[in-house]
Amino acid sequence: MLGEFEYLLLTAAARLADDAYGAAIRQEIEQATGRPCSIGALYTTLDRLEQKGFVKTWMGESTPQRGGRAKRMVKVTAKGIRQAQAFYNAVSRVTRGVSWESA
Amino acid sequence: MGIGMTRIWNWLAGKIALLLEPTERDSVLGDIAENGETGWQAFRSVAGLAARRQFALWKNFRPWLAMVAVSIPAGFLMGSATRWLASGYNLYSWILWNYRDLDPSLLAESHMSLDHGIWGLARASVTLLAWSWSSGYIIGSLSHFATWLTGTVFCAFFLLAPVSYALQEQSAGAAALVVAGITLAVSFFGMRMGRRPPVPALVQAIFWGCSILTALTVYNWFWWPPLRGMHAILLVLVALFPGVLSINGLWALGRAAARRQGWIKQPPR
Numbered sequence: 159m160l161g162e163f164e165y166l167l168l169t170a171a172a173r174l175a176d177d178a179y180g181a182a183i184r185q186e187i188e189q190a191t192g193r194p195c196s197i198g199a200l201y202t203t204l205d206r207l208e209q210k211g212f213v214k215t216w217m218g219e220s221t222p223q224r225g226g227r228a229k230r231m232v233k234v235t236a237k238g239i240r241q242a243q244a245f246y247n248a249v250s251r252v253t254r255g256v257s258w259e260s261a
Numbered sequence: 262m263g264i265g266m267t268r269i270w271n272w273l274a275g276k277i278a279l280l281l282e283p284t285e286r287d288s289v290l291g292d293i294a295e296n297g298e299t300g301w302q303a304f305r306s307v308a309g310l311a312a313r314r315q316f317a318l319w320k321n322f323r324p325w326l327a328m329v330a331v332s333i334p335a336g337f338l339m340g341s342a343t344r345w346l347a348s349g350y351n352l353y354s355w356i357l358w359n360y361r362d363l364d365p366s367l368l369a370e371s372h373m374s375l376d377h378g379i380w381g382l383a384r385a386s387v388t389l390l391a392w393s394w395s396s397g398y399i400i401g402s403l404s405h406f407a408t409w410l411t412g413t414v415f416c417a418f419f420l421l422a423p424v425s426y427a428l429q430e431q432s433a434g435a436a437a438l439v440v441a442g443i444t445l446a447v448s449f450f451g452m453r454m455g456r457r458p459p460v461p462a463l464v465q466a467i468f469w470g471c472s473i474l475t476a477l478t479v480y481n482w483f484w485w486p487p488l489r490g491m492h493a494i495l496l497v498l499v500a501l502f503p504g505v506l507s508i509n510g511l512w513a514l515g516r517a518a519a520r521r522q523g524w525i526k527q528p529p530r
Contacts, residue, residue, distance in 0.1 A: 179288075180288055180289070180291075180292045181291070181292035181295045181296055184292065184296070185296070196306065196309050196310075197289055197292060197293070197306040197307070197309065197310050198306070198309035198310035198312070198313045199309075201285065201289065201310055202310070202313050202314075202317075217284055217287070217288065220291065221295075223294070223295055224291035224292070224294050224295045225290070225291060225294040227287045227288065227290055227291030227294065228284070228287050228288060228291060229288060229291060229292075230284075230285075230288035
Protein backbone atom coordinates (compact mmCIF):
# COMPACT_ATOMS: atom_id res chain seq x y z
CA MET A 159 0.00 0.00 0.00
CA LEU A 160 1.25 3.46 -0.90
CA GLY A 161 1.80 6.26 1.58
CA GLU A 162 -0.02 9.57 1.24
CA PHE A 163 2.99 11.44 -0.14
CA GLU A 164 3.85 8.58 -2.48
CA TYR A 165 0.32 8.76 -3.89
CA LEU A 166 0.57 12.53 -4.33
CA LEU A 167 3.86 12.15 -6.17
CA LEU A 168 2.56 9.37 -8.44
CA THR A 169 -0.57 11.36 -9.25
CA ALA A 170 1.39 14.53 -10.01
CA ALA A 171 3.79 12.60 -12.25
CA ALA A 172 0.88 10.90 -14.05
CA ARG A 173 -0.86 14.25 -14.61
CA LEU A 174 2.31 15.86 -15.98
CA ALA A 175 2.97 12.84 -18.25
CA ASP A 176 5.94 13.62 -20.53
CA ASP A 177 6.68 16.85 -18.63
CA ALA A 178 7.11 15.09 -15.27
CA TYR A 179 10.39 15.98 -13.60
CA GLY A 180 11.56 17.10 -10.13
CA ALA A 181 10.67 20.81 -10.13
CA ALA A 182 7.38 20.37 -12.05
CA ILE A 183 6.19 17.58 -9.72
CA ARG A 184 7.09 19.70 -6.72
CA GLN A 185 5.06 22.66 -8.03
CA GLU A 186 2.13 20.38 -8.83
CA ILE A 187 2.11 18.94 -5.29
CA GLU A 188 2.45 22.39 -3.70
CA GLN A 189 -0.46 23.76 -5.76
CA ALA A 190 -2.65 20.76 -5.01
CA THR A 191 -2.01 20.59 -1.27
CA GLY A 192 -1.31 24.25 -0.52
CA ARG A 193 1.68 23.09 1.53
CA PRO A 194 5.41 23.42 0.82
CA CYS A 195 7.05 20.30 -0.58
CA SER A 196 10.72 19.90 0.34
CA ILE A 197 13.24 18.72 -2.22
CA GLY A 198 14.56 16.24 0.33
CA ALA A 199 11.17 14.54 0.72
CA LEU A 200 10.58 14.61 -3.04
CA TYR A 201 13.86 13.00 -4.08
CA THR A 202 14.00 10.39 -1.32
CA THR A 203 10.39 9.38 -2.10
CA LEU A 204 11.22 9.23 -5.81
CA ASP A 205 14.10 6.86 -5.01
CA ARG A 206 11.85 4.70 -2.88
CA LEU A 207 9.18 4.53 -5.60
CA GLU A 208 11.82 3.66 -8.17
CA GLN A 209 13.20 0.89 -5.97
CA LYS A 210 9.69 -0.53 -5.68
CA GLY A 211 9.33 -0.34 -9.46
CA PHE A 212 6.45 2.18 -9.39
CA VAL A 213 8.30 4.85 -11.39
CA LYS A 214 11.18 5.00 -13.83
CA THR A 215 13.56 7.96 -13.80
CA TRP A 216 16.30 9.13 -16.12
CA MET A 217 18.35 12.27 -16.69
CA GLY A 218 16.74 14.52 -19.29
CA GLU A 219 17.66 17.66 -21.12
CA SER A 220 19.04 20.84 -19.61
CA THR A 221 17.60 24.31 -20.17
CA PRO A 222 19.06 27.81 -19.73
CA GLN A 223 16.28 28.46 -17.18
CA ARG A 224 17.87 25.75 -15.01
CA GLY A 225 21.38 27.15 -15.38
CA GLY A 226 22.22 24.47 -17.93
CA ARG A 227 21.51 21.63 -15.51
CA ALA A 228 19.75 18.40 -16.44
CA LYS A 229 16.24 17.41 -15.30
CA ARG A 230 15.43 14.14 -13.56
CA MET A 231 12.52 12.91 -15.67
CA VAL A 232 9.88 10.63 -14.15
CA LYS A 233 7.47 8.13 -15.72
CA VAL A 234 4.90 6.13 -13.79
CA THR A 235 5.14 2.41 -14.61
CA ALA A 236 2.19 0.03 -15.07
CA LYS A 237 2.89 -1.34 -11.58
CA GLY A 238 2.81 2.23 -10.21
CA ILE A 239 -0.53 2.91 -11.93
CA ARG A 240 -2.03 -0.24 -10.35
CA GLN A 241 -0.77 0.81 -6.90
CA ALA A 242 -2.20 4.33 -7.30
CA GLN A 243 -5.55 2.89 -8.43
CA ALA A 244 -5.59 0.57 -5.40
CA PHE A 245 -4.86 3.48 -3.06
CA TYR A 246 -7.53 5.67 -4.67
CA ASN A 247 -10.10 2.86 -4.50
CA ALA A 248 -9.30 2.23 -0.85
CA VAL A 249 -9.67 5.94 0.00
CA SER A 250 -12.94 6.10 -1.97
CA ARG A 251 -14.33 3.01 -0.22
CA VAL A 252 -13.37 4.15 3.25
CA THR A 253 -14.81 7.62 2.60
CA ARG A 254 -18.16 6.32 1.27
CA GLY A 255 -21.00 7.56 3.45
CA VAL A 256 -18.80 10.00 5.35
CA SER A 257 -19.31 13.70 4.89
CA TRP A 258 -16.49 16.01 5.84
CA GLU A 259 -18.56 19.10 5.27
CA SER A 260 -18.56 21.18 8.45
CA ALA A 261 -21.95 21.48 10.04
CA MET B 262 18.17 39.51 3.45
CA GLY B 263 21.19 41.40 2.16
CA ILE B 264 22.97 40.49 -1.05
CA GLY B 265 26.05 39.48 0.94
CA MET B 266 24.11 36.99 3.09
CA THR B 267 22.32 35.62 0.02
CA ARG B 268 25.69 35.00 -1.62
CA ILE B 269 26.98 33.25 1.50
CA TRP B 270 23.91 30.97 1.64
CA ASN B 271 24.22 30.26 -2.09
CA TRP B 272 27.89 29.40 -1.66
CA LEU B 273 27.08 27.13 1.29
CA ALA B 274 24.32 25.46 -0.73
CA GLY B 275 26.85 24.75 -3.49
CA LYS B 276 29.30 23.27 -0.98
CA ILE B 277 26.66 21.11 0.72
CA ALA B 278 25.51 19.93 -2.72
CA LEU B 279 28.94 18.30 -3.12
CA LEU B 280 27.72 15.67 -0.65
CA LEU B 281 25.19 14.53 -3.27
CA GLU B 282 25.88 12.23 -6.20
CA PRO B 283 26.81 14.23 -9.34
CA THR B 284 23.61 13.43 -11.30
CA GLU B 285 21.40 14.17 -8.30
CA ARG B 286 23.35 17.37 -7.60
CA ASP B 287 22.75 18.49 -11.16
CA SER B 288 19.00 17.88 -11.09
CA VAL B 289 18.52 19.36 -7.59
CA LEU B 290 20.49 22.54 -8.31
CA GLY B 291 18.59 22.84 -11.61
CA ASP B 292 15.24 22.51 -9.80
CA ILE B 293 16.30 25.18 -7.33
CA ALA B 294 17.36 27.53 -10.13
CA GLU B 295 14.11 26.89 -12.00
CA ASN B 296 12.02 27.61 -8.90
CA GLY B 297 13.97 30.84 -8.37
CA GLU B 298 15.09 29.80 -4.90
CA THR B 299 18.15 31.67 -3.66
CA GLY B 300 19.97 32.27 -0.39
CA TRP B 301 18.54 30.64 2.70
CA GLN B 302 15.76 28.84 0.76
CA ALA B 303 18.27 27.22 -1.60
CA PHE B 304 20.51 26.25 1.29
CA ARG B 305 17.62 24.75 3.25
CA SER B 306 16.48 22.70 0.25
CA VAL B 307 19.94 21.30 -0.48
CA ALA B 308 20.84 20.77 3.19
CA GLY B 309 17.57 18.91 3.81
CA LEU B 310 18.22 16.45 1.01
CA ALA B 311 21.92 16.08 1.91
CA ALA B 312 20.99 15.34 5.55
CA ARG B 313 18.53 12.63 4.44
CA ARG B 314 21.14 11.11 2.13
CA GLN B 315 23.81 11.17 4.84
CA PHE B 316 21.45 9.52 7.31
CA ALA B 317 20.70 6.79 4.74
CA LEU B 318 24.45 6.21 4.19
CA TRP B 319 24.93 5.36 7.85
CA LYS B 320 22.36 2.56 7.60
CA ASN B 321 25.06 0.66 5.69
CA PHE B 322 27.89 -1.06 7.60
CA ARG B 323 30.71 0.37 5.48
CA PRO B 324 31.02 3.89 6.97
CA TRP B 325 30.83 2.32 10.46
CA LEU B 326 33.59 -0.12 9.50
CA ALA B 327 35.71 2.77 8.21
CA MET B 328 35.08 4.78 11.37
CA VAL B 329 35.60 2.06 13.99
CA ALA B 330 38.25 -0.06 12.29
CA VAL B 331 40.34 2.58 10.48
CA SER B 332 39.64 6.24 11.33
CA ILE B 333 39.99 5.86 15.09
CA PRO B 334 42.78 3.25 15.55
CA ALA B 335 44.84 4.16 12.48
CA GLY B 336 44.46 7.89 13.16
CA PHE B 337 45.63 7.48 16.74
CA LEU B 338 48.57 5.16 15.97
CA MET B 339 49.78 7.16 13.00
CA GLY B 340 49.54 10.38 15.02
CA SER B 341 51.81 8.76 17.61
CA ALA B 342 54.19 7.63 14.86
CA THR B 343 54.27 11.22 13.54
CA ARG B 344 55.22 12.46 16.96
CA TRP B 345 58.19 10.07 17.23
CA LEU B 346 59.27 10.79 13.68
CA ALA B 347 59.22 14.53 14.43
CA SER B 348 61.33 13.96 17.56
CA GLY B 349 63.80 12.09 15.34
CA TYR B 350 63.93 14.97 12.87
CA ASN B 351 64.47 17.35 15.76
CA LEU B 352 67.30 15.22 17.22
CA TYR B 353 69.15 14.84 13.91
CA SER B 354 68.78 18.49 12.97
CA TRP B 355 70.43 19.29 16.32
CA ILE B 356 73.20 16.75 15.59
CA LEU B 357 73.72 18.25 12.11
CA TRP B 358 73.82 21.78 13.49
CA ASN B 359 76.39 20.87 16.17
CA TYR B 360 78.26 18.21 14.19
CA ARG B 361 81.62 20.00 14.38
CA ASP B 362 81.55 19.96 18.18
CA LEU B 363 80.50 16.31 18.49
CA ASP B 364 82.69 13.23 18.62
CA PRO B 365 81.69 10.93 15.67
CA SER B 366 82.81 7.79 17.55
CA LEU B 367 80.53 8.71 20.46
CA LEU B 368 77.63 9.09 18.00
CA ALA B 369 78.43 5.73 16.41
CA GLU B 370 78.58 4.03 19.82
CA SER B 371 75.14 5.40 20.72
CA HIS B 372 73.71 4.31 17.30
CA MET B 373 73.19 7.94 16.33
CA SER B 374 75.66 8.30 13.45
CA LEU B 375 74.51 10.64 10.71
CA ASP B 376 74.19 8.04 7.93
CA HIS B 377 72.25 5.68 10.21
CA GLY B 378 69.93 8.48 11.35
CA ILE B 379 69.24 10.02 7.93
CA TRP B 380 68.61 6.61 6.34
CA GLY B 381 66.36 5.64 9.24
CA LEU B 382 64.41 8.90 9.03
CA ALA B 383 63.98 8.55 5.27
CA ARG B 384 62.65 4.99 5.62
CA ALA B 385 60.33 5.93 8.46
CA SER B 386 59.01 8.94 6.50
CA VAL B 387 58.28 6.85 3.40
CA THR B 388 56.58 4.20 5.55
CA LEU B 389 54.46 6.78 7.35
CA LEU B 390 53.42 8.37 4.04
CA ALA B 391 52.54 4.93 2.59
CA TRP B 392 50.43 4.19 5.63
CA SER B 393 48.69 7.55 5.57
CA TRP B 394 47.84 7.16 1.87
CA SER B 395 46.57 3.63 2.50
CA SER B 396 44.45 4.79 5.46
CA GLY B 397 42.97 7.62 3.41
CA TYR B 398 42.28 5.28 0.50
CA ILE B 399 40.50 2.74 2.69
CA ILE B 400 38.46 5.44 4.45
CA GLY B 401 37.46 6.98 1.11
CA SER B 402 36.58 3.68 -0.57
CA LEU B 403 34.46 2.50 2.34
CA SER B 404 32.77 5.79 3.22
CA HIS B 405 32.26 7.50 -0.19
CA PHE B 406 29.87 10.41 0.51
CA ALA B 407 30.34 9.99 4.29
CA THR B 408 34.11 10.54 3.95
CA TRP B 409 33.78 14.09 5.24
CA LEU B 410 32.83 12.64 8.66
CA THR B 411 35.06 9.55 8.81
CA GLY B 412 37.92 11.71 7.47
CA THR B 413 37.32 14.38 10.11
CA VAL B 414 37.40 11.75 12.87
CA PHE B 415 40.63 10.36 11.38
CA CYS B 416 42.15 13.88 11.44
CA ALA B 417 41.00 14.49 15.02
CA PHE B 418 42.58 11.25 16.32
CA PHE B 419 45.65 11.76 14.15
CA LEU B 420 46.27 15.26 15.50
CA LEU B 421 45.94 14.28 19.19
CA ALA B 422 49.59 13.23 19.60
CA PRO B 423 51.31 15.93 17.46
CA VAL B 424 49.26 18.77 18.96
CA SER B 425 49.81 17.64 22.54
CA TYR B 426 53.53 17.28 21.72
CA ALA B 427 53.56 20.79 20.23
CA LEU B 428 52.07 22.15 23.42
CA GLN B 429 54.77 20.44 25.52
CA GLU B 430 57.87 20.93 23.34
CA GLN B 431 58.10 24.07 21.27
CA SER B 432 60.85 23.31 18.72
CA ALA B 433 60.19 19.58 18.33
CA GLY B 434 56.46 20.29 18.48
CA ALA B 435 56.68 22.60 15.47
CA ALA B 436 58.41 19.80 13.54
CA ALA B 437 55.62 17.43 14.62
CA LEU B 438 53.00 19.80 13.24
CA VAL B 439 54.83 20.13 9.91
CA VAL B 440 55.17 16.32 9.59
CA ALA B 441 51.50 15.93 10.61
CA GLY B 442 50.43 18.48 7.97
CA ILE B 443 52.32 16.69 5.19
CA THR B 444 51.06 13.27 6.32
CA LEU B 445 47.46 14.47 6.51
CA ALA B 446 47.71 16.02 3.04
CA VAL B 447 48.78 12.60 1.70
CA SER B 448 45.84 11.00 3.57
CA PHE B 449 43.40 13.46 1.95
CA PHE B 450 44.84 12.57 -1.45
CA GLY B 451 44.24 8.89 -0.62
CA MET B 452 40.66 9.67 0.46
CA ARG B 453 39.98 11.45 -2.84
CA MET B 454 41.32 8.51 -4.84
CA GLY B 455 39.48 5.99 -2.68
CA ARG B 456 36.13 7.61 -3.51
CA ARG B 457 36.53 6.60 -7.16
CA PRO B 458 35.53 2.96 -7.52
CA PRO B 459 37.58 1.60 -10.44
CA VAL B 460 39.20 -1.42 -8.72
CA PRO B 461 37.22 -4.37 -7.30
CA ALA B 462 37.27 -4.36 -3.52
CA LEU B 463 38.95 -7.74 -3.14
CA VAL B 464 41.77 -6.68 -5.45
CA GLN B 465 42.18 -3.58 -3.31
CA ALA B 466 42.40 -5.79 -0.22
CA ILE B 467 45.18 -7.90 -1.70
CA PHE B 468 46.97 -4.85 -3.03
CA TRP B 469 46.85 -2.95 0.22
CA GLY B 470 47.68 -6.02 2.30
CA CYS B 471 50.85 -6.34 0.22
CA SER B 472 51.65 -2.64 0.48
CA ILE B 473 51.30 -2.67 4.23
CA LEU B 474 53.43 -5.77 4.59
CA THR B 475 56.03 -4.04 2.41
CA ALA B 476 55.81 -1.03 4.68
CA LEU B 477 56.43 -3.33 7.63
CA THR B 478 59.64 -4.64 6.13
CA VAL B 479 61.13 -1.15 6.02
CA TYR B 480 59.96 -0.52 9.56
CA ASN B 481 62.88 0.42 11.82
CA TRP B 482 63.60 1.09 15.47
CA PHE B 483 63.26 4.81 15.00
CA TRP B 484 59.47 4.74 15.00
CA TRP B 485 58.88 3.76 18.58
CA PRO B 486 62.11 4.28 20.53
CA PRO B 487 60.62 4.21 24.03
CA LEU B 488 57.58 2.06 23.20
CA ARG B 489 58.84 -1.36 22.18
CA GLY B 490 55.64 -2.90 23.53
CA MET B 491 53.68 -1.06 20.85
CA HIS B 492 54.85 -3.62 18.26
CA ALA B 493 51.86 -5.82 19.06
CA ILE B 494 49.46 -2.92 18.44
CA LEU B 495 51.33 -2.10 15.24
CA LEU B 496 50.86 -5.67 14.07
CA VAL B 497 47.13 -5.36 14.79
CA LEU B 498 47.09 -2.24 12.60
CA VAL B 499 48.94 -4.08 9.85
CA ALA B 500 46.34 -6.86 9.91
CA LEU B 501 43.51 -4.34 10.19
CA PHE B 502 43.71 -2.76 6.71
CA PRO B 503 43.57 -5.92 4.60
CA GLY B 504 41.05 -7.33 7.08
CA VAL B 505 38.72 -4.37 6.65
CA LEU B 506 39.01 -4.41 2.86
CA SER B 507 38.52 -8.19 2.76
CA ILE B 508 35.23 -7.88 4.68
CA ASN B 509 34.13 -5.15 2.28
CA GLY B 510 35.25 -7.16 -0.76
CA LEU B 511 33.54 -10.36 0.36
CA TRP B 512 30.34 -8.41 1.06
CA ALA B 513 30.43 -6.86 -2.44
CA LEU B 514 31.10 -10.26 -4.05
CA GLY B 515 28.28 -11.83 -2.03
CA ARG B 516 25.81 -9.12 -3.08
CA ALA B 517 26.84 -9.38 -6.73
CA ALA B 518 26.31 -13.17 -6.61
CA ALA B 519 22.92 -12.71 -4.89
CA ARG B 520 21.88 -10.23 -7.62
CA ARG B 521 22.89 -12.69 -10.34
CA GLN B 522 20.78 -15.38 -8.64
CA GLY B 523 17.88 -12.92 -8.37
CA TRP B 524 17.78 -13.12 -4.56
CA ILE B 525 18.06 -9.35 -4.29
CA LYS B 526 16.91 -6.66 -6.70
CA GLN B 527 19.17 -4.76 -9.06
CA PRO B 528 19.64 -1.14 -7.88
CA PRO B 529 17.48 1.21 -10.01
CA ARG B 530 20.24 3.68 -10.85
